[in-house]
Amino acid sequence: MVEEEGFRRYVAHVILWIGIAIVAFPVYIAIVASTQDNALIANGQMSLLPGGHFFEVYYQTIFVGTSGSTREPVGNMMLNSLVMALAIAVGKIAISIISAYAIVYFRFPFRMPIFWLIFITLMLPVEVRIYPTYKIVADLHMLDSYAGLSLPLIASATATLLFRQFFMTVPDELLEASRIDGAGPLRFFWDTLLPLSRTNMAALFVILFILGWNQYLWPLLITTRDDMQTIQVGIRKMITTTDALTEWPIVMATAVLAMLPPVFVVVVMQKLFVRGLVETEK
Amino acid sequence: MQKQAIFQSKLLPYALVAPQLAIVLIFFYWPALQAVIQSFLLQDAFGLSTTFVWFDNYVELFRDPAYFEAILRTFFFSFAIAVSSLSFALLLAVMADKPLRGVMLYRTLLIWPYAVAPPVVGVLWIFMLHPSLGVLSRYLRTLGIDWNPMLDGDQAAALIILAAAWKQISYNFLFFLAGLQSIPRSVLEAAAIDGARPMRRFWTVTFPLLSPTIFFLLVVNIVYAFFDTFGIIDTMTRGGPGTSTVTLVYKVYSDGLLGGNLGSSAAQSVVLMIMVIVLTGIQFRFVERKVTY
Numbered sequence: 097m098v099e100e101e102g103f104r105r106y107v108a109h110v111i112l113w114i115g116i117a118i119v120a121f122p123v124y125i126a127i128v129a130s131t132q133d134n135a136l137i138a139n140g141q142m143s144l145l146p147g148g149h150f151f152e153v154y155y156q157t158i159f160v161g162t163s164g165s166t167r168e169p170v171g172n173m174m175l176n177s178l179v180m181a182l183a184i185a186v187g188k189i190a191i192s193i194i195s196a197y198a199i200v201y202f203r204f205p206f207r208m209p210i211f212w213l214i215f216i217t218l219m220l221p222v223e224v225r226i227y228p229t230y231k232i233v234a235d236l237h238m239l240d241s242y243a244g245l246s247l248p249l250i251a252s253a254t255a256t257l258l259f260r261q262f263f264m265t266v267p268d269e270l271l272e273a274s275r276i277d278g279a280g281p282l283r284f285f286w287d288t289l290l291p292l293s294r295t296n297m298a299a300l301f302v303i304l305f306i307l308g309w310n311q312y313l314w315p316l317l318i319t320t321r322d323d324m325q326t327i328q329v330g331i332r333k334m335i336t337t338t339d340a341l342t343e344w345p346i347v348m349a350t351a352v353l354a355m356l357p358p359v360f361v362v363v364v365m366q367k368l369f370v371r372g373l374v375e376t377e378k
Numbered sequence: 379m380q381k382q383a384i385f386q387s388k389l390l391p392y393a394l395v396a397p398q399l400a401i402v403l404i405f406f407y408w409p410a411l412q413a414v415i416q417s418f419l420l421q422d423a424f425g426l427s428t429t430f431v432w433f434d435n436y437v438e439l440f441r442d443p444a445y446f447e448a449i450l451r452t453f454f455f456s457f458a459i460a461v462s463s464l465s466f467a468l469l470l471a472v473m474a475d476k477p478l479r480g481v482m483l484y485r486t487l488l489i490w491p492y493a494v495a496p497p498v499v500g501v502l503w504i505f506m507l508h509p510s511l512g513v514l515s516r517y518l519r520t521l522g523i524d525w526n527p528m529l530d531g532d533q534a535a536a537l538i539i540l541a542a543a544w545k546q547i548s549y550n551f552l553f554f555l556a557g558l559q560s561i562p563r564s565v566l567e568a569a570a571i572d573g574a575r576p577m578r579r580f581w582t583v584t585f586p587l588l589s590p591t592i593f594f595l596l597v598v599n600i601v602y603a604f605f606d607t608f609g610i611i612d613t614m615t616r617g618g619p620g621t622s623t624v625t626l627v628y629k630v631y632s633d634g635l636l637g638g639n640l641g642s643s644a645a646q647s648v649v650l651m652i653m654v655i656v657l658t659g660i661q662f663r664f665v666e667r668k669v670t671y
Contacts, residue, residue: 104576108473115470116487119547122502123494125513129505140511191398198394201384210395217406218658223605223627224650227634227643228409228416248405256398268382281385310495312609313631328497332613335501348505351498358493363486370552373492 123355130154130349137344149345157349162334170350173327176245178357180315180326181308183246185301192255193293197285199256200263201271218253222314230317240324245315249308254376255300262296263289299372302365306358327354410651416644435645444621445629445646452625455539456603460596463543467550468592472580474551475558485555492548496609503541504614527615531622534615538623541614542607549602550595557591558584597661601654626650 125144129137132147158171198204199211222229229248238244266289274284315326325333331350335342362369420431439445474484494502506514509526518525527533561584569579608627611617617624617632624632630650634643 105476105478108476108478111473112470112478112484112488115466115473115547116484119488119491119544122499122506122544125506126502137511140516142511142513144513191401195395195398198391200381202387202391202394203384204388204391207391210399213407214395214398214402217402220406220410220651220654221605223608224630224647224654225406225409225413226630227640227647228412229405231412232404232409247401251401251405264381271381281387281390284385306493310493312495312497312612313627316612328495328609331501332497335504335613344505344511347501351501354498355494358495359490362490362493366486366489370489373549373552374556 123352126348126351130157130345130352132345134343134345153345153349157346157353162343162346168322168325168330170327170330170353172323173325173330173350174353174357176242176324177309177326177328177354179242180245180311181305183242184249184308184311185304187246187250188252188255188304189297189300191250192253193259193290193297194285196256196259196263197289200260201281214253214256216253217251218257222248226313226317233318239318240321244318245311245324245326246308249311249314255304258296258300258375259293262293266292295368295371296375298365299368299375301372302361302368303372303376306361306369309358413644413647413651416640417648419644420641431641435641436649439642439645439649444624447621448624448626448629451535451623452604452627455535455542455607455625456600458539459542459546459603459607460599462539463546463599464550464592464595466543467547468554470547471551471554471558472584474555485552488551489548491545492552494545496545496606497613499541499545500610500613503537503544503610507537529619531619534619534623538607538611538614541610542603545606545610546599546602550599553591553595554588557588561587594661597657601657604650604654626653 128144128146129142130153131150132142133149136142136147157169158174159169161167161169195214199207233239233244233248236244238247270288271284274288279287310328311326312328312332316329316332319325319329327350331347331354334347334350417435418430418432419428420434421428470488474481474488478484504512506512507518507525507527509515509528515525524530525533527537565583565587566579569583574582604625605627607625608631611623611625611628615623617628626646627650630643630646633639633646
């Protein structure tokens with residue numbers, strides 16, 4: 097083993113704790129601010145220790161919303177975000193796994209052109225084609241709908257490539273064995289391939305859920321009704337009014353609530369998260 | 379890329395690719411094509427008629443000093459965000475790669491900011507560094523710095539870079555740690571036996587072996603700075619003061635949707651598409667080959 101003297105180890109621990117402090121500090125401040133009185137914060141007198149308004153602030157945030165700018169309960173925004181994130185994650189996995197199956201396990205005319213059509217979408221995020229996409233979604237009457245929120249974000253190739261790669265590593269003997277058992281293509285997919293893909297699907301789900309929950313530009317454009325707002329859009333609208341009117345404890349409580357689900361997923365499902373992250377980047 | 383054992387079916391494969399193909403064609407190719415077409419058209423002020431103007435929108439775009447500034451600014455932001463975030467993350471990863479007690483705990487405590495959405499990052503940082511009520515602004519003022527990112531463009535830019543780099547630390551840390559752990563211990567031991575001290579071992583052995591990871595992360599960070607900073611900018615400065623934090627993506631958004639200049643916005647979209655394609659091309663060409671020197 098490479099020698100590692102006590103002093104160097106000590107330095108490493110210190111540097112890591114400094115890193116953790118830098119990473120955690122903004123969030124600590126948000127949590128503290130969400131338990132304090134707005135007048136104190138607005139005066140620049142905010143304390144660095146938690147205050148006593150935790151329950152009333154979070155109650156108002158979740159069930160009532162701000163009194164000035166958005167007037168929409170954050171609980172409802174979270175519900176919208178949840179539906180959008182789940183629709184993106186489940187939708188993308190579902191359409192990708194079957195198209196990857198077709199591309200790997202069948203030979204049919206236009207197989208490669210279709211693969212390339214899907215593959216090229218890897219390159220362009222929704223941000224570079226926002227306006228035309230907006231117009232199409234508007235023409236299809238999908239503004240202010242969950243379909244409009246999620247469908248354009250499902251159009252990408254990462255998951256298809258991932259499943260294709262995985263299917264290529266599945267031994268051919270499995271297919272031959274199930275064919276001897278008299279299984280057709282759908283039976284083989286359902287009974288053999290899907291169970292084998294479970295871990296990959298879970299890892300992908302974790303990543304796609306986080307990405308979906310954190311979408312911002314797209315929901316900002318296509319939601320006009322307050323009751324269709326996602327939490328990321330709602331939090332921005334809370335600070336649009338002039339500074340003096342911003343209800344900071346509620347804004348910070350909303351920030352904490354917006355972080356909670358994805359951070360929880362990362363911490364609790366860390367193994368799947370890391371796996372998903374590394375695999376989608378390949 | 380083809381299996382030896384396959385199924386025979388005429389219609390089933392088409393049915394299986396149909397959903398994805400439909401979504402990709404409707405929500406990807408159609409709008410991308412629209413952007414290209416739109417970029418060659420000019421709409422009159424009332425939106426009543428459109429004329430085909432060849433490359434006029436592009437010519438006008440590149441003659442516009444504001445667009446040029448936005449390009450330079452975006453590259454500068456990307457560079458600053460990538461360098462600061464990568465170097466700090468590398469330092470942390472090198473520390474966490476040592477055989478320390480509680481390494482798993484450190485890793486957990488360092489990776490969670492990945493999950494914080496850009497607009498939330500913006501809100502967290504503007505709150506801490508808000509000119510009148512931010513907790514950190516007080517200390518900056520006692521240090522004699524006239525801190526007001528709402529008025530000072532350079533300070534606003536610094537704030538965006540800081541917040542964006544903060545969010546990216548966890549991602550970079552995770553990939554650096556994975557890269558470090560894949561370096562064979564025997565190579566480091568050999569260097570140690572040859573008498574190389576830890577610092578020297580890092581620069582002559584670890585760092586060169588890490589170059590594929592560094593290169594990969596560099597591209598990812600630049601793409602991140604191009605696109606994902608939108609949420610941070612929109613919640614913190616909205617491109618201001620003036621245009622001092624307007625990036626290319628922010629300009630597409632504000633010109634097309636707030637300003638109503640569709641032809642120019644479409645031309646900007648096309649320029650961005652080309653830039654992303656080039657970046658992705660670079661990534662595929664070099665990262666796939668696993669650069670090692």
